[in-house]
Amino acid sequence: MLDSRHRANHADHALAAQDVRAAVLELRIPEPAARAGQPVDFSKLKLSAPGAVRRPAVAAVADSMHDLAYGLIRVLDDNGAAIGPWVPELPSAALAAGLRSMLRTRAFDDRMYRAQRQGKASFYVKCTGEEAIAVSQALALENTDMLFPSYRQQGLLIARGYPILKMMGQVYSNTLDPLKGRQMPVMYSSREHGFFSVSGNLGTQFIQAVGWAMASALSGDSRIAASWIGEGTTAEGDFHYALTFASVYRAPVILNVVNNQWAISSFQGIAGGEAAPFAARGIGYGLPALRVDGNDFLAVYAVTRWAAARARANLGATLIEHVTYRSEGHSTSDDPSRYRAADEASKWPLGDPIERLKRHLIARGEWSEARHEALQNEVKQEIRALQREAEASGTLEANTTHSPKTMFEDVYKDMDWRLQRQRQEAGF
Ligand SMILES: Cc1ncc(C[n+]2csc(CCOP(=O)(O)OP(=O)(O)O)c2C)c(N)n1
Numbered sequence: 001m002l003d004s005r006h007r008a009n010h011a012d013h014a015l016a017a018q019d020v021r022a023a024v025l026e027l028r029i030p031e032p033a034a035r036a037g038q039p040v041d042f043s044k045l046k047l048s049a050p051g052a053v054r055r056p057a058v059a060a061v062a063d064s065m066h067d068l069a070y071g072l073i074r075v076l077d078d079n080g081a082a083i084g085p086w087v088p089e090l091p092s093a094a095l096a097a098g099l100r101s102m103l104r105t106r107a108f109d110d111r112m113y114r115a116q117r118q119g120k121a122s123f124y125v126k127c128t129g130e131e132a133i134a135v136s137q138a139l140a141l142e143n144t145d146m147l148f149p150s151y152r153q154q155g156l157l158i159a160r161g162y163p164i165l166k167m168m169g170q171v172y173s174n175t176l177d178p179l180k181g182r183q184m185p186v187m188y189s190s191r192e193h194g195f196f197s198v199s200g201n202l203g204t205q206f207i208q209a210v211g212w213a214m215a216s217a218l219s220g221d222s223r224i225a226a227s228w229i230g231e232g233t234t235a236e237g238d239f240h241y242a243l244t245f246a247s248v249y250r251a252p253v254i255l256n257v258v259n260n261q262w263a264i265s266s267f268q269g270i271a272g273g274e275a276a277p278f279a280a281r282g283i284g285y286g287l288p289a290l291r292v293d294g295n296d297f298l299a300v301y302a303v304t305r306w307a308a309a310r311a312r313a314n315l316g317a318t319l320i321e322h323v324t325y326r327s328e329g330h331s332t333s334d335d336p337s338r339y340r341a342a343d344e345a346s347k348w349p350l351g352d353p354i355e356r357l358k359r360h361l362i363a364r365g366e367w368s369e370a371r372h373e374a375l376q377n378e379v380k381q382e383i384r385a386l387q388r389e390a391e392a393s394g395t396l397e398a399n400t401t402h403s404p405k406t407m408f409e410d411v412y413k414d415m416d417w418r419l420q421r422q423r424q425e426a427g428f
Contacts, residue, residue, distance in 0.1 A: 030269035034341040042349050045323075046277070050074040051084025055302075058309045062288040069279035069289040072323060075298040080359030088302040092366050098139055098297055099361065101159040102131040102354050103376055107383040108154070108164055112171050115387070116332045120395035121171045125186045127152045129327030129345065130260055132297045132353030133228075135159045137256070140304035141226060146216075148196045148209035148227035151186050152258065160193045165386050173401050174394030180402045180410075203229055203238035206255060210246045210317070213253035217314075224311040226254040226304075231278050231321075232263025235271040243285040243319065250316030254307045255287075257319065258294065260326035265339040282319030294322030295353040298360070323350065404428070 033041035053071040056064065075082050109126040116124040127134065134155030141147075147156050158164065169176025171185040179189060189197035196212075199205060209227030216223050233239060234257055246253055257278045261268050271278075282289030288310070292303045300322065307318035327345040329336045361367030394401065405428035408419045415423075 032267035038341055040341045040344050040347045048072040050077040055085035062286055066283050069291055072291050072293055073299050074293040074296050076296045076356050076360055080363035082298055086302040088298055098135050099357050101135045103379045105131045105155040105158050107379050111383050111387050119397050121185055122396055123185050123332055125151045125331045126328050130324050131155050132300055133294050133322050136297045136300040137304045140301045144223050146194045146212055146225045148205035150228050151198050153228050157195055162190055162193050165390055168390035172395045176393045180406050202233040203236035206242035207238050209253050210242045210251045213251040214249050217252055224252040228256045228258055231257055231259035231268050232271045234278055246317035247285040247287050252311035253317045255319045257321045259321050260324045262326050264330040279321035287317055287319050289319040291321045293350050294324030295350040297357045
């Protein structure tokens with residue numbers, strides 16, 4: 001069933017019969033609206049007005065809501081007021097906690113990025129501009145739900161109270177690193193925090209989350225799963241396998257596509273985002289599919305609660321596309337000024353998630369610019385102090401990493417004879 005908006009699109013693009021002629025074939029290669037040095041152009045980005053998209057009942061059938069994959073669920077307007085059917089019930093204390101977690105995430109990212117530039121760490125990935133997604137979703141889920149993130153959801157761990165000192169230890173690969181230098185700096189893992197080990201192989205977490213959710217349902221558990229991938233990763237087979245299994249077995253899982261417009265230097269059109277929104281992929285699998293303003297803390301919270309309620313009621317999986325913008329480089333290994341317009345981030349139509357939540361709290365009469373600045377300073381000092389403490393246990397340049405001897409440990413419960421031999425050959 002096509003919704004009216006979709007039909008209208010088709011009509012717009014349909015060619016009159018007389019215009020269609022055989023021609024020399026040409027391969028179409030999508031190009032972003034603006035490359036480096038060109039004026040920013042977000043005119044193709046489809047937006048809905050805040051409050052404009054309807055909210056179906058949690059138990060509504062997936063086939064009755066195709067329009068939601070093409071709209072954009074937004075709650076916060078430009079003045080910071082929360083409007084429309086998706087306004088969530090969120091106590092002020094929860095919003096304040098969310099704001100603090102976003103600020104801590106941003107401050108942590110800034111310090112670790114600088115540390116990498118100073119040669120103290122090998123690699124780093126920031127999530128600047130995307131903090132609302134991880135932090136708000138952590139708040140919307142139960143702490144016992146299982147998370148299968150990509151490398152850009154450090155906000156989940158921070159919101160769940162994982163010690164930032166340990167994260168720094170892993171970034172520095174020093175003796176505080178719980179993973180003992182065996183993982184890349186940002187690929188955290190914490191069983192106690194329900195945070196599945198981040199994988200460098202894009203997309204694997206989607207099928208793992210669906211499998212985990214199927215097992216949870218099979219064993220009569222009450223926990224659900226959530227996973228996150230970038231829009232570029234939807235071009236991987238794993239995305240489609242995950243949606244098939246999630247749909248067929250009604251797995252209690254929330255599948256999030258974080259569309260931050262760029263996959264390193266490839267714009268979202270290279271993964272197919274020009275032909276249809278990423279959320280619309282869910283329609284072909286019979287899944288409810290929502291497209292949400294990823295920089296709107298309240299909207300992200302509301303859609304996550306909706307999807308979680310469905311999953312907990314055995315109504316299966318939901319696909320959510322979060323429309324956001326990667327404000328900084330992909331990682332410390334690339335230079336975005338080479339492939340995109342420099343002022344895209346500042347001209348992003350959906351703004352900055354921290355600024356928007358701040359404005360909302362001020363509009364509610366519960367916050368002020370002065371209190372915000374004080375909190376920002378407090379958080380920056382906290383992160384600086386933690387950084388000093390972390391660096392006292394070693395950095396990349398200070399070379400106080402774990403002994404190579406430890407790489408033979410923790411592979412098997414009892415060390416295999418081959419590993420014992422290799423360890424001896426290595427002189428340990
Ligand atoms: C299977 C696989 N293919 C390619 C890569 C190299 N790679 C790492 S990150 C990345 C871009 C991913 O972009 P996206 O999925 O949009 O997520 P984002 O980094 O924007 O959050 C690529 C191509 C990889 N790590 N794994």
